[in-house]
Amino acid sequence: MKLLMKAPAKINLSLDVLGKRPDGYHEVEMVMTTIDLADRIELSETTDGRIEIISHNRFVPDDQRNLAYQAAKLLKERFKIKQGVAISIDKAIPVAAGLAGGSSDAAATLRGLNILWGLQLSMDELADLGSEIGSDVSFCVHGGTGLARGRGEKITRLPAPPNCWVILAKPSIGVSTADVYRNLNIENIEHPNTAAMVKAIENQQYKDICSHLGNALEKVTLNMHPEVMHIKTQMEKFGADAVLMSGSGPTVFGLVQHDSRLQRIYNGLRGFCDQVFAVRMLGE
Ligand SMILES: C[C@@](CO)(OP(=O)(O)O)[C@H](O)COP(=O)(O)OP(=O)(O)OC[C@H]1O[C@@H](n2ccc(N)nc2=O)[C@H](O)[C@@H]1O
Numbered sequence: 001m002k003l004l005m006k007a008p009a010k011i012n013l014s015l016d017v018l019g020k021r022p023d024g025y026h027e028v029e030m031v032m033t034t035i036d037l038a039d040r041i042e043l044s045e046t047t048d049g050r051i052e053i054i055s056h057n058r059f060v061p062d063d064q065r066n067l068a069y070q071a072a073k074l075l076k077e078r079f080k081i082k083q084g085v086a087i088s089i090d091k092a093i094p095v096a097a098g099l100a101g102g103s104s105d106a107a108a109t110l111r112g113l114n115i116l117w118g119l120q121l122s123m124d125e126l127a128d129l130g131s132e133i134g135s136d137v138s139f140c141v142h143g144g145t146g147l148a149r150g151r152g153e154k155i156t157r158l159p160a161p162p163n164c165w166v167i168l169a170k171p172s173i174g175v176s177t178a179d180v181y182r183n184l185n186i187e188n189i190e191h192p193n194t195a196a197m198v199k200a201i202e203n204q205q206y207k208d209i210c211s212h213l214g215n216a217l218e219k220v221t222l223n224m225h226p227e228v229m230h231i232k233t234q235m236e237k238f239g240a241d242a243v244l245m246s247g248s249g250p251t252v253f254g255l256v257q258h259d260s261r262l263q264r265i266y267n268g269l270r271g272f273c274d275q276v277f278a279v280r281m282l283g284e
């Protein structure tokens, strides 16, 4: 049997870091939402018991380092599954971009194998398992919009934000999440207002969402990679309503409601940036 799964990217509308934990991770508060930029994952049952990764993207590992591989291994071992699976990854989400592509592939693999192997696990149980693979996997299991706490694995669902376009531009550099957290100075963080962002979403106030976009990691990545600042400035200049870096970066996203302005921003960015996308939020 074969199963085709959609693995959407996320953006962080708000990302706050509250402190460093004894386990080396950081305590965070993040408002995240999935967007209609997605990898496609095809899961095919095999009888040889092996887990195989098929990917034609040179930045995506095709062995046990792949987060989708780790998701399959976790379920196979925990539930003593004899069958194998071939996982084919058709990559649309830029890699190491702050868009959780790898985490979303892992989440889609968990959701898909839950069906293929008849495990009957709830979304909460799958999200708990996902947190063993990476901090963003729990959110990606649920998708939609959510408030993430802890190291990112404690999820409270939120309603869909009001309709708007999301324009993404990824400079041609990859950023290591671990490096960004390592270079963060805990004493000198500009904290976004998470509660105000949650309220803006609950009240469907697009303008308030725009004014409360904020990311405590942005300054760190901007210092490491000045080209990210250039993209931010250009996106603002071309007329986005609000602009922010997603996650640990380097992808920058802009929000805009009017179609005419969307075209202008898209064309302007394409003039100097190879990877530009205009997508919708997926909502709840
Ligand atoms: C920054 C964020 C925001 O959504 O996303 P990305 O930019 O990676 O998309 C996440 O916090 C990233 O989540 P994820 O990429 O799953 O992180 P993990 O694999 O768990 O951790 C990678 C490394 O980041 C650091 N890390 C991660 C999460 C966290 N709350 N505190 C940390 O200090 C740790 O050094 C860890 O070794």
Ligand SMILES: Nc1ncnc2c1ncn2[C@@H]1O[C@H](COP(=O)(O)OP(=O)(O)O)[C@@H](O)[C@H]1O
Binding pocket: 059, 060, 061, 065, 066, 067, 068, 089, 094, 095, 096, 097, 098, 099, 100, 101, 102, 103, 105, 106, 175, 177, 247, 248, 249
């Ligand atoms: N399925 C996957 N897709 C992309 N990258 C993966 C995957 N599995 C493991 N990786 C590794 O994870 C790293 C971070 O990838 P990604 O999830 O795209 O970035 P981010 O954490 O910035 O959102 C990559 O450099 C890559 O080596």
